[in-house]
Amino acid sequence: MLSISIDETVLPYQRSLCFAGARCDLRTNSPELVTLLGDLSISGSRSNSSNFTMRVVVAETLRDGTDDPYFRGLHHVVIASFGESNIFVFDILRRTLSAHVSGVVARDDSFWKEKLIPITLGVLGAAIGLVPVHCACLEVDGHGLLVAGASGAGKSTLSVALAQAGFSYVSDDWTYISESEDGIVAHGTSAPVKLLPDAVRHFSSLQRHALRTSMNGELAYEVDIARTFSVRTRRECEPRWLLFLERTEGAEVEFTPMCSAEARNYVSAGVERLPVRLHEAVALRERTIELVGRLPCWRFRYGGSPQFAAEQLLDFVVSRRQEICA
Amino acid sequence: MNGERGWHPDLLRRFVATPYVFRGGAESLACIESNDLEIALSLWNARFICRGQNNRELSCKVIREAAGSADGAEMVVISDGPLRVLYQGRTILIHDCESAEVLGFVSSDVKAPELVSLLLPALFAPQSKEFVTTGAFTKK
Numbered sequence: 155m156l157s158i159s160i161d162e163t164v165l166p167y168q169r170s171l172c173f174a175g176a177r178c179d180l181r182t183n184s185p186e187l188v189t190l191l192g193d194l195s196i197s198g199s200r201s202n203s204s205n206f207t208m209r210v211v212v213a214e215t216l217r218d219g220t221d222d223p224y225f226r227g228l229h230h231v232v233i234a235s236f237g238e239s240n241i242f243v244f245d246i247l248r249r250t251l252s253a254h255v256s257g258v259v260a261r262d263d264s265f266w267k268e269k270l271i272p273i274t275l276g277v278l279g280a281a282i283g284l285v286p287v288h289c290a291c292l293e294v295d296g297h298g299l300l301v302a303g304a305s306g307a308g309k310s311t312l313s314v315a316l317a318q319a320g321f322s323y324v325s326d327d328w329t330y331i332s333e334s335e336d337g338i339v340a341h342g343t344s345a346p347v348k349l350l351p352d353a354v355r356h357f358s359s360l361q362r363h364a365l366r367t368s369m370n371g372e373l374a375y376e377v378d379i380a381r382t383f384s385v386r387t388r389r390e391c392e393p394r395w396l397l398f399l400e401r402t403e404g405a406e407v408e409f410t411p412m413c414s415a416e417a418r419n420y421v422s423a424g425v426e427r428l429p430v431r432l433h434e435a436v437a438l439r440e441r442t443i444e445l446v447g448r449l450p451c452w453r454f455r456y457g458g459s460p461q462f463a464a465e466q467l468l469d470f471v472v473s474r475r476q477e478i479c480a
Numbered sequence: 481m482n483g484e485r486g487w488h489p490d491l492l493r494r495f496v497a498t499p500y501v502f503r504g505g506a507e508s509l510a511c512i513e514s515n516d517l518e519i520a521l522s523l524w525n526a527r528f529i530c531r532g533q534n535n536r537e538l539s540c541k542v543i544r545e546a547a548g549s550a551d552g553a554e555m556v557v558i559s560d561g562p563l564r565v566l567y568q569g570r571t572i573l574i575h576d577c578e579s580a581e582v583l584g585f586v587s588s589d590v591k592a593p594e595l596v597s598l599l600l601p602a603l604f605a606p607q608s609k610e611f612v613t614t615g616a617f618t619k620k
Contacts, residue, residue: 155602160560209560224570227492228541228583231574233565238553243565243574252560429494 160209160252171195174275174330174341175390176282177205184212187260194267194344196389206249206278213239216256220265223369229429232277242270244277246432251278267344268376269369275330275343280428280435284330284341285442288424291324291340291391292316297475298340298391299467300329300449302420303399308460311353312399312467315460317385319468323347324388326379331393331442338445341390347379348372356460359383395474396449397467405458407466411451418447450474493585496543516544522592526600540582542595545570548587557602566603573603 165181167188172178172195180191187210221237230247239256251274259265276286289302290313299321303309310326317323325342332339348368353375354360359382360375368374380387396417402408421443428436456463490496498513500520514520519542548570555568562578570587582603586595 155555155557157557158559160558225492226572226585227494228543228574228585229494229581231563231565231576231583232492233567233572233574235567238556238567241556241558241565241567243558243560243563245563248561250560252558252563254556254558426492427490427495 158211158254160211160254162209165209165211171208173271174284174343175332175339176275176278176284179205179207180210181207182210182212184210184214184257184260187212190261190263190266194263194271196344206251206274206282208251208253208274210251210253210255210260212255212257212260214257214260217258218256219258220262220269223269229431234273234277236265236269242273244274246278246281246428246435249278249281268346272328272343272345276328276426279330280425280432280439283332283438283442285332285421285425285439285446287329287331287421287446288327289329289396290326291329291342291393292321293324293388293391294321294468294471295475296392297395297471298324298393299471300340300393300396300446301399301454302396306350307399308401308463309399310347310349311356311460312463314347314349314353314357314379314383314385315464316467317379317387318383318461319464321468322386322388322391323379324391331446333442333445334392338393338442339390340393342388346376347382349375349377351375357383393446393449395471396446396451397454398452400453400455402455402457405462406456407463408453408455409470410453410455412453414447414449414451417449417451418443421446493543498541498543510538510540513539513541514544516542516586516592518592519544519586519595522596526596538580538582542573542582542584542586545585545587549589551589555599555602557605564603566599568599571599573599575603 162181165183167185168181169188169192171180171191216239218237218239220240224235226233232244234242240259241254243252275284279286289300290309292299301309313326326347330341351365351373363375363377365373365375368376496515498515500514500517502512502520502524504510512520512523523540551569553569558565562576564575566573571590573584575582
């Protein structure tokens with residue numbers, strides 16, 4: 155039996171980090187992990203007051219890489235494992251993550267960036283004032299645009315096209331929303347943009363990259379958007395509009411206003427059901443979802459290329475901005 | 481939205497129905513829930529006596545998994561503050577000593593007597609002065 159005691163006396167290295175506006179107090183026995191997570195930390199200008207603690211024991215002698223993920227949860231505790239050596243224990247009530255990982259995983263930059271940090275924000279989000287919303291987020295001149303839609307609707311492809319058309323990219327798949335003094339803030343993470351194989355038809359620069367199997371089993375390009383497409387990125391913005399994507403056959407676009415109840419229902423449907431005992435976290439989450447639902451909201455039906463849709467959206471946003479300024 | 485809406489996928493198996501419920505009286509301050517009668521009975525017959533903080537009732541919720549195998553996997557026990565987690569293959573047991581709760585998932589190849597006589601004692605080991613059983617457990 156391997157017995158691991160995660161005690162601060164055996165975790166001499168510490169650092170204050172920030173992910174999606176949430177402060178994270180890291181303690182570990184690995185200086186390499188401190189450096190790695192420090193590089194992924196994003197000092198948001200509007201970090202919220204909530205925080206969580208991450209305590210990670212690194213077993214340097216273990217060489218195991220990550221295996222398929224396995225998740226289970228009961229009441230306030232969620233367990234995630236990636237093979238026998240890499241076990242993560244989330245305590246939602248106490249806002250802690252306790253972990254044991256191999257030396258190999260502690261140095262695996264992409265594991266933390268693409269998997270563990272998004273998972274942590276998703277699991278602890280409700281307790282730390284973050285609502286994960288299944289949408290892309292882009293920003294132009296301080297105005298944020300949330301782009302929602304079912305998987306396969308083209309959020310990521312359109313995000314890249316919008317970024318190439320002059321928007322700043324925040325996120326392509328999951329955006330973390332928190333309350334601020336004067337509304338809501340949308341946060342991205344440093345996770346790569348994920349594009350399905352047919353995206354190479356629209357973005358030739360993807361030819362230099364290899365397809366790989368993503369965490370949900372899909373074959374996809376997972377690339378750093380700034381490096382691959384030379385576009386601007388931002389880590390947070392204030393959302394002004396919410397769009398729901400729907401693909402159509404012909405090369406046409408149509409904007410149809412939607413009611414706030416539909417927006418709220420969409421966001422609510424995407425968040426994880428929580429046990430009754432986490433009622434405070436549920437209430438906090440509900441308040442943020444209510445604020446998201448108050449955003450002006452449209453259904454955006456489009457066909458044709460993502461570049462064509464991006465041009466139409468840019469015109470739409472410019473006209474909406476003029477309305478705001480008027 | 482509240483925590484009871486049915487259209488969220490239960491990816492973590494948090495909301496598996498546990499129809500087998502045993503609640504103790506004066507001698508055994510236990511509440512045991514499971515989706516597996518054999519597990520529930522074995523836990524009940526082990527007669528937990530909780531002497532945890534504030535003499536709180538021990539709550540025990542254990543889910544039998546339909547699949548999974550320990551398959552020679554090493555048993556790993558992780559302790560951090562009030563939480564202690566035992567992990568072996570697809571078996572996960574959690575003990576929160578502050579809230580006096582035992583939560584867990586037991587893989588299909590683990591027999592209920594093994595859960596009671598081997599895995600739970602390993603989970604409780606450091607708190608053996610707080611948790612004593614009069615049944616299948618060895619009194620420490």
